[in-house]
Amino acid sequence: MATMKDIARIAGVSLSTVSHVVNRSRFVSEEITQRVQKVIDELHYKPSLVARSLKVKETNTIGMIVTASNNPFFAEVVHHVERYCERHNYHLILVNTEANHQSLQKHLERLLLKQVDGLLLMCAEPQDINVEFITEIHLPMVVIDWWQQPLKADIIHENSELGGYLATKALIDAGYTDIAVITGESSKPLTVNRLQGYKRAISEYHLQYRPEWIIESHFHFEGGIEATQQLLALSKRPRAIFAMSDSIAIGVYQALWQAGLQIPQDIAVIGYDNIELAQYLSPPLSTIHQPKARLAKNAVEQLVKRIRDPKIPLNIVQLTPELVKRSSF
Known part of the structure; x- marks a missing residue:
């Protein structure tokens, strides 16, 4: 050799x-x-990559922690992250904690043992982790969307308050006035922000605010089913539902189908994320497009910049969501 x-x-x-x-x-x-x-x-x-990493203290490897289970949004973001890592000649080591908060610290420790050059962090579920442990990690880090603990890290996220406003306004512009919202967990900032957008649109158009039409749930299919069943049990049903994720919206579709109701004739629906599956539902789901490719691109490029120059100022990038109108309202 x-x-x-x-x-x-x-x-x-x-x-x-x-x-x-x-x-x-x-x-x-x-x-x-x-x-x-x-x-x-x-x-x-x-x-030899091993020999090179020992000499230049780089492995051209990026570690990524995703604390998600079955939400397709995260899988699509990861797909784009892998693509952009490849473009920058970095290998990606992906760890999915499957919403197991006890394994998060263990997975982070394993990534550190792999001598990754930097970390991408994308949180879907609240995590129980030693704050001192994560703040003592002296590696370049970029948060995609949000992370539970405050970190010395760059942040790439979307304007979720605007997204909630656009979703609600789209239903109002289509003539709907009785609009319910199914949220994710209230502990998550994006839930709070999207709900603020919903409330802003309701207030701006002088519609009646009904607390019973705001159902806190989870960002997955079962959450959409259970929350929709709660709405259908009310004496006054809404005529439209804003689901704070497309996964929730898929659950809404299932619950409405089980109840013998049609979309949008009986109840209109709008989702959030614009996952690939949304266009193939029946009827195709109107939704708010989260720029997943741009989230990934900005995150990878920012992390590579910080790996090469750790002294650059921390950066927060906010991307703009867009309405995708299909046939569900």
Whole structure:
């Protein structure tokens, strides 16, 4: 197996020059770089990633923690994260805690043992973790969407208050005035923000505010079913439902079908996230598009910047959601 010493001898350069060409750790003239690269190609030389990581203290590996279980939104974000990591020549190690809060710290410790260069954190469920442990992690970190504990990290998220407003306003513009909302857990900032958007639209259009039409649930299918059944049991039913995630909306569809009701003839529905499945429901689901690809792109690019220069100021990026109108209202 060829070594860097072999390459240096054949190319007629020093060993350190070969190292700088391979690791791109210092400027080397174009002529010498091409000469060294030609020998590398001829010898089919493959640098040892382990040896390189020990010398330059980098592994070109990013760790990602996702605390989600069955919400398709997170799977789609992860897909885009993998794509952008590949573009930047980083390997992604993905850990899904499956909403098991007790395993989060264990998974973080394992990622640190893998000597990852940075961490992407995407939280779906509240986590019980030692705050001192996570604040003592001295690695570049980027939070996608939100994270339970305050961190010294960049944040990439979407304007969820605006998204809640756009969803409610779309129903109002379509002529609906009796609008219920099924939320996620109230402990989550995005739930609070989307509910603020809902309330702002209701107030702005001078509609009657009904507390019984605000049902706190969970961001998954079963939550949508149970919350819709509660709404249908009311003496005065709403004529439209804003589901704070497409997963909730799928549960709404199921509960309405079980009750023999049609969408949108009996009750209109709008979701949130614009997961791929939304367009294939019957009828296709109107929803608020979360820019998943841009969330992933911004998160990966920001993390790579911080890996290369840890001293850059912390950055908070807020992306803008958009209405996707289909046939559910």
